Amino acid sequence: MNQIMHLLTGIVILLAGCTGYKKGPADMQYIIHNDHPGAHIQNGDYLSVHFIHRTQNGAFLASSYETGHPVFLEQQKPFFAGDIFAGLGLLSEGDSATFMLNFDSMQIILNVPRPAHAKGKYLLFTVKVEKVIPRNNMTDSTFQKVVQQFLAAEAANGRLQEPVKINRYLSSNKLTPDKTASGLYYVVSKKGNGPPSTPGDTVQFEYTGRYITGKIFDTSNKDTAIKAGIYDEVRSYRPDSSIAGLPKTIPAIDEALLRFPAGACVTLIIPSALAYGETGNSMFPPFTPLVFDLEVKTIKKRQSK
Known part of the structure; x- marks a missing residue:
């Protein structure tokens, strides 16, 4: 999976400076890297797609390869001429392509904020269409049943692959972790001093969260955020705090x-x-293992009444 991502990332960087694009709808430009036979994607079709999203100057924005899961979506009527749905409509199952989309149109019509480090007129999307479920003439109930069967199969595969991903991560990083009764793996790099917290204590801590592929998605440290390319100038970077024993984040951190x-x-x-379990959310697909670096800064004991 990482090899595919690195290959497509290289393609995006190379294409950002080349002139081999075709003219698409409105101001879209595109190059199809792999063109498979088959019907083009139609409105209403259900898709499984991998993507890499970059600025015109090559700055990385997002990638489904970092989570290890494709995104699932229903093909829509384009919101504006030359948007990503117009681009997907040029493809069929198995195809891959890079689309240059006019960012001004995205800002005006979709109210999409410009990334702080974005330069140039375009945003680049490199996509790989993994699966297409054609809507054709199926009734709503039949189509939804087919989609749910597909998603159930994907979830079952995700469940099977998760321990494989964890073991591969431990092996490739030469880690021999301890494991708690709940199933949490941990490696101590610094033991610290004194007793751990007890319920009701206030714990201050620094953290960095990453996908098991290595991509950082969140951190309390400004320098780490800048280096990882996820710095948000609106956010305040400082140690987080939590009341021990009270659910605040995810069960593993608690x-x-x-x-x-x-x-x-x-x-x-x-x-x-x-x-985030077997349901996940918009940021973490189902059955997504995570890695967190955690530093316990201080523990303030609960005051007795």
């Missing part, structure tokens, strides 16, 4: 804050059951 003393530095390898 558990870790009760386990380690002040000064401890640990890496948590987190199964999805202790994160």
